[in-house]
Amino acid sequence: MSIKSTILGFPRMGSDRQLKKLVEAFWAGKATEQELAEGSRALRAEHWALQAARGLTEVPVSDFSYYDHVLDAAFAAGIVPERYQQLDAAGVQAYFAMARGLQDKAIGVDVPSLEMKKWFDTNYHYMVPEIADGQRFALSSTKVVDEYNEAKALGYAARPVVLGPVSLLALSKPAKGASSKPLDHLAGLLPVYVELLGKLAAAGAEWVQVDEPILALDLDAAVYRPLFEQAYGALAQVAGLKYLLTSYFDRLGDNLAWAAALPVHGLHLDLVRGGADLDAALETIPADKAISAGLINGRNIWKADLGKQLAVLRRIVDARKGAAPVWVSSSCSLLHSPHSLRPEAGHLDEETLGWLSFAEEKIEEVAVLAAAVANPGSVQAQLDDNAAKAASRRQSARITRPEVQQRLAGLDRSAYERKAPFAQRQAVQRAALQLPLFPTTTIGSFPQTAEVRKARAQFRKGALGKDEYLKFLDDETRKCIEWQDQAGLDVLVHGEFERTDMVEFFGEHLEGFVFTKKGWVQSYGSRCVKPPVIYGDVSRPHAMTVDVARFAQSCSPNKPVKGMLTGPVTILQWSFVRDDQPRSKTAGQIALAIRDEVVDLEAAGIRVIQVDEPAIREGLPLRKADYAAYLEWSVDVFRLATTGVGNATQIHTHFCYSDFNEIFTAIKSLDADVITIENSKSDLKLLGALEAHGYAAEIGPGLYDIHSPRVPSVEEMAARFAALQKYIPAENLWANPDCGLKTRGWPEVRQALENLVAVAVAARRSA
Numbered sequence: 203m204s205i206k207s208t209i210l211g212f213p214r215m216g217s218d219r220q221l222k223k224l225v226e227a228f229w230a231g232k233a234t235e236q237e238l239a240e241g242s243r244a245l246r247a248e249h250w251a252l253q254a255a256r257g258l259t260e261v262p263v264s265d266f267s268y269y270d271h272v273l274d275a276a277f278a279a280g281i282v283p284e285r286y287q288q289l290d291a292a293g294v295q296a297y298f299a300m301a302r303g304l305q306d307k308a309i310g311v312d313v314p315s316l317e318m319k320k321w322f323d324t325n326y327h328y329m330v331p332e333i334a335d336g337q338r339f340a341l342s343s344t345k346v347v348d349e350y351n352e353a354k355a356l357g358y359a360a361r362p363v364v365l366g367p368v369s370l371l372a373l374s375k376p377a378k379g380a381s382s383k384p385l386d387h388l389a390g391l392l393p394v395y396v397e398l399l400g401k402l403a404a405a406g407a408e409w410v411q412v413d414e415p416i417l418a419l420d421l422d423a424a425v426y427r428p429l430f431e432q433a434y435g436a437l438a439q440v441a442g443l444k445y446l447l448t449s450y451f452d453r454l455g456d457n458l459a460w461a462a463a464l465p466v467h468g469l470h471l472d473l474v475r476g477g478a479d480l481d482a483a484l485e486t487i488p489a490d491k492a493i494s495a496g497l498i499n500g501r502n503i504w505k506a507d508l509g510k511q512l513a514v515l516r517r518i519v520d521a522r523k524g525a526a527p528v529w530v531s532s533s534c535s536l537l538h539s540p541h542s543l544r545p546e547a548g549h550l551d552e553e554t555l556g557w558l559s560f561a562e563e564k565i566e567e568v569a570v571l572a573a574a575v576a577n578p579g580s581v582q583a584q585l586d587d588n589a590a591k592a593a594s595r596r597q598s599a600r601i602t603r604p605e606v607q608q609r610l611a612g613l614d615r616s617a618y619e620r621k622a623p624f625a626q627r628q629a630v631q632r633a634a635l636q637l638p639l640f641p642t643t644t645i646g647s648f649p650q651t652a653e654v655r656k657a658r659a660q661f662r663k664g665a666l667g668k669d670e671y672l673k674f675l676d677d678e679t680r681k682c683i684e685w686q687d688q689a690g691l692d693v694l695v696h697g698e699f700e701r702t703d704m705v706e707f708f709g710e711h712l713e714g715f716v717f718t719k720k721g722w723v724q725s726y727g728s729r730c731v732k733p734p735v736i737y738g739d740v741s742r743p744h745a746m747t748v749d750v751a752r753f754a755q756s757c758s759p760n761k762p763v764k765g766m767l768t769g770p771v772t773i774l775q776w777s778f779v780r781d782d783q784p785r786s787k788t789a790g791q792i793a794l795a796i797r798d799e800v801v802d803l804e805a806a807g808i809r810v811i812q813v814d815e816p817a818i819r820e821g822l823p824l825r826k827a828d829y830a831a832y833l834e835w836s837v838d839v840f841r842l843a844t845t846g847v848g849n850a851t852q853i854h855t856h857f858c859y860s861d862f863n864e865i866f867t868a869i870k871s872l873d874a875d876v877i878t879i880e881n882s883k884s885d886l887k888l889l890g891a892l893e894a895h896g897y898a899a900e901i902g903p904g905l906y907d908i909h910s911p912r913v914p915s916v917e918e919m920a921a922r923f924a925a926l927q928k929y930i931p932a933e934n935l936w937a938n939p940d941c942g943l944k945t946r947g948w949p950e951v952r953q954a955l956e957n958l959v960a961v962a963v964a965a966r967r968s969a
């Protein structure tokens with residue numbers, strides 16, 4: 203039998219982030235629109251060629267995007283808010299203005315971008331379309347058809363990918379002032395899809411992949427089933443096309459029964475994260491529909507266990523008895539995987555290399571699985587090699603540290619508890635710290651100036667010696683502390699000049715982590731991140747921040763300096779995590795390392811310690827039924843990290859990037875002494891949560907948005923601060939910005955913080 207091998211999408215950036223460079227050159231006026239288009243075309247051709255060469259029988263097309271696929275889908279349907287309509291819609295000006303805003307005095311334009319939001323529980327971010335009352339839709343781009351034609355002309359069996367109409371609207375938000383909901387507009391949107399799909403049919407497409415990732419969420423069937431039936435009933439009118447309906451990142455669960463009955467020709471199953479669907483899927487999916495088996499994990503970097511996945515594939519093939527096609531595919535788009543392992547040869551050791559699989563290698567895994575079923579025996583060597591590598595990983599002495607495993611397993615509940623309840627700790631800390639009412643502080647980082655970045659880069663290249671670099675950091679830290687002191691801040695920070703981001707610094711100091719050379723994945727637009735790889739048991743061979751903190755404290759004889767650490771959940775969330783033990787266990791190991799650091803900081807005389815967990819919300823599972831289990835262990839590991847100290851040591855934590863209301867109860871159970879939390883962009887939301895759930899400990903809702911160079915005035919922050927006092931008892935309220943200041947420049951930081959201190963000082967006077 204023949205079996206199709208394919209993937210749901212390929213990373214767009216290129217092996218050397220060519221797309222990033224191309225797009226950024228275009229933005230900077232250093233490349234023309236034509237150069238952008240041609241460079242992108244070449245990149246697509248290269249990516250199809252490598253997919254075919256590595257064994258795919260069908261390649262996805264229009265998975266490519268200049269910026270974001272949700273933006274592409276909105277743009278193609280003519281969902282262009284009013285404020286961009288003055289711009290050139292045919293060219294890319296309006297498109298990029300929606301992506302990143304446009305400020306151009308010459309043409310008198312100053313428009314902000316669309317809102318950016320996390321793509322499900324990944325670290326990719328999409329642009330949120332806005333749907334107005336009376337929204338009109340019109341097919342405004344033929345990107346999908348053009349890219350299909352491009353692939354076809356090059357001789358590939360190509361399957362266009364489109365974001366499905368229901369998900370497109372469900373991921374949108376109402377335009378400002380709109381009273382209608384995006385999903386109310388489905389009937390208006392469908393003709394655009396029908397027109398586009400008609401063009402694809404006319405161009406010769408056979409299968410079209412329609413992504414409806416919202417099917418992995420809890421959906422109210424009474425609402426969504428009719429919407430899906432309406433949408434796919436309309437799409438079914440287009441003659442000559444077959445639809446592969448996909449969802450990913452979780453099980454279809456309750457949605458499976460009705461999704462399987464939609465008038466589509468195939469269903470994709472994410473069998474990595476949604477394996478629980480399989481039995482029901484084999485019973486429910488009608489015999490004439492194709493099953494696309496998502497067997498290769500698109501979201502991690504480990505070699506698949508091909509033996510195990512082959513058994514799953516065989517089960518599907520046997521169950522379908524040849525009645526309808528079975529495809530082998532990736533669990534989701536490979537957008538979330540780095541491009542290729544090739545640049546890692548010579549950078550990573552042979553053994554580690556043997557455990558990994560990036561997008562290019564994942565394609566080979568797909569092809570091997572398909573071949574193993576189509577021609578049993580034809581890929582025995584590859585299967586044997588895969589099994590050998592898996593065995594090497596299981597048996598490697600580098601992975602397991604018995605002392606770490608035993609320590610974690612041997613903990614009793616007291617390791618997760620402070621020595622006294624908050625009220626008692628608060629009294630002790632007040633006596634010890636002697637802070638004024640409304641203490642002022644910052645979240646940790648100060649501007650990462652060109653000078654700071656240059657010194658770090660030179661140190662890494664070896665152009666700056668270690669001693670000189672450390673001296674440079676000390677000087678920056680001292681200046682930063684002195685400035686904070688003079689500005690009147692109460693709890694100071696060292697400024698984080700030694701760190702690029704929140705995870706890398708810790709990963710570099712902990713055992714169990716490796717760093718790739720080119721393991722980039724797209725985070726949003728042209729921005730890529732290179733997450734560290736956690737391959738083994740995590741331990742802390744030596745203290746990581748104690749020297750820096752001790753030095754910073756020595757520069758501030760009178761005021762406490764906060765120790766600054768990243769929490770276990772955030773380190774986990776922003777890394778590629780080993781898949782051979784539960785995430786909770788890996789998080790527990792990181793927590794132990796952080797706990798030791800916290801205790802060492804305390805012993806070094808640091809009396810305030812902040813453990814940041816901005817990513818705790820993003821780790822939340824997609825399905826509500828799974829929330830409790832996640833929250834239980836994520837709260838536990840934070841507590842494990844922070845409860846080793848005495849009552850007088852004040853533990854802070856910090857949250858930003860998302861809406862925390864849903865997990866506010868969990869945030870309370872972290873039992874931190876002080877939380878600082880992003881607030882300035884959504885005043886009411888946080889206060890609503892405080893009101894609904896109550897909050898007894900100390901809290902500093904951010905007084906201004908640090909994402910903009912704009913300096914907030916005393917008046918506006920004072921107004922916000924006064925509003926906060928209605929919800930938070932004065933003795934528990936802190937004054938601080940929303941988040942760290944590393945992306946800002948010193949001039950605006952100075953002004954903004956001086957204003958912030960003025961607000962607190964004035965509030966003290968009138969209290």
Ligand code: GLN
Pocket residue numbers: 645646647698704766814816856857858941942943944
């Ligand atoms: N301490 C970190 C900083 O100030 C926190 C960053 C964050 O919350 N994203 O940069």
Ligand code: ZN
Pocket residue numbers: 645816856857858859940941942
């Ligand atoms: Zn933050």
